[in-house]
Amino acid sequence: MASAAVSPSVSSGSLDLVIETPENVLLTWQLAGPAWRLAAYAVDFAIRASFLVAGCIAMTVVALVLPGTAIGSLLLLMFLLEWGYTIGFEYFWQGQTPGKRLCGLRVIQDNGQPLSWWSATLRNLLRAGDTIPFLLIYGEHAGLLILIPCYGPALIAMLLAPRLQRLGDLAARTVVVHEKRPELPRPPMILDKIDAIPRDELGSRLPRPATLALIDEFLARREVLSYERGHALAGPFAEALARSLGYRGDPQLVEQYPMAFLARVHVTFARQRDADGDDDSPARRRPRKAGAAAS
């Protein structure tokens, strides 16, 4: 429980949104910053532009027969793309536009609830306040004018607001979060030949679960590092661990091969805790063979 109480306070320092769900569990979302949101915006912009181009092409054909209707429909399409596109998608796709979906982003209410209709409307209408000033680009032909929004107020607001919100988000109580697809972490790679440290070489203290978890994760990602770098990183940790466990065995192991020492500690205590079986049925108490942790 201690860790559950600690993690939100740790997370609030980083750029995370922590919410207690109806299932009474704390969920954290990573907030999305300007860079990812700009990427999503660029994708949406491209989609909107291609819709407009497609509309222009279709309407040049229609204009042969109905010139006025063609212009009127085109203007209506422009209006819908400018104001309706984001509102519609974010409402019907639960906080995602095609661009946001591609970039793995989602808009949610800041209490973790799904985006409501009025929030979607508000945050996207207020975009007009967030986007100024505009960069004006005149095309070759007079009258062809491209307006590139600079999102000045939005950037300032995102720097100042605690949850990376632009003005529209602040007013609508929404946040943009990353919706990641994390992979199940792989089990640590520990060679079968690695044995547990004999009891008589250790003191009476047990490592904390968090320490074991750290070793676990370090060894699981062992192949990311080169052999030398891995030992260099593991060195200080192994020394501190050896001291706190009261390790009396071969000091060479800790100094020369700290990763091997960590692996042995892991084998020792993961298996030992297993045998102790803190809350398990007797059936689970059967001893496992040495290399099982590697499976």
Add this chain to the structure above:
Amino acid sequence: MNKQQFIRRRRPVWKAFEKRVDHLRGISLKRMTAKEISEFSRLMRELANDLATIRSRDWGQSLVDYLNGLLARGHNAFYSAPPGRLNQVTQFLAAGFPRLLRANVGYFLVAAALFFLPGAIAWTVIQNDPSLATRILPPQAMEQFDQMYGPTDKTDPDSDGDDTEETSTSEWSDDEDDDSNQFGEERAAMAGFYVQHNVGIALQCFARGVLLGIGTIYTLLYNGIVIGAVGGYVLSLGHTEKFVSFIISHGSFELTAIAIAGGAGLMLGDALLHPGNRTRGEALLERSSQAVQIAAGAAVMLMIAALIEAFWSPAPIPAIYKYVVGTLLWLVVYAYLFLAGRNHAA
């Protein structure tokens, strides 16, 4: 049970949940059967339990991240916003919108003053001295007005029935009754323009209120002065009947709606400038939820105005009909805004 055992034992459940989340992302929740939903919900609670277990046992951040991410995706997919109903839309337009407007009528009045007063001043000044119009209106626009309201009549009889005109034009091309064809087509084009341009301006007028109200005030003053200047200039040319009969009908919806959208924008600005005992953020949150609804109502009014402006206002019928209908529309608009939804006032 240690970490690896726990993972081994729970892994199938997590993978099953992952599959369901992926599946749910593609389809709407509504298409799931009751059994599937309860199954999903049960899995979610199981995962929440697993996550709590892992957190409490300090089994490492990567495992917490995995389950947290999975559960977050499930949460986002599972809890969706309540679906909108057509009933709510009509309820909003029939009662909700005018009621909200009346609750915040002060903002509307200030915005109306910011919009209509400069407009009236520009109107009277320029009608008395048309040469001043060059200071406000660009020369191309003035030429355009000379043409639009000039002596050459571009339209002839053939009045109502815009639909029939459109179908007729699609059937036979521009050899016979060319005039009505062009006129109908022009209306269709203008309808699109009015929606895109006017509704866009009103929504921007609202949205820029979030910049301490400055954007809204600027938009109101600017549009008030320009519209007033146009009115004064055209009247000074002596096209009074043509112009007034043109604007009177849609003006009821259009001008009022711009002031309403401006008022909604001022609500945002005022919340930031005068938050009272709240923080500015809280004041903005509270005020904006009403302001956005008022702005949405104004947008609907402007779409109605666009239809009137495109299809009724330029209709080649005697001006007296337009005066009568226009006056009625003004009465209808204000009766709607100030009376609709009174009886259910809660």
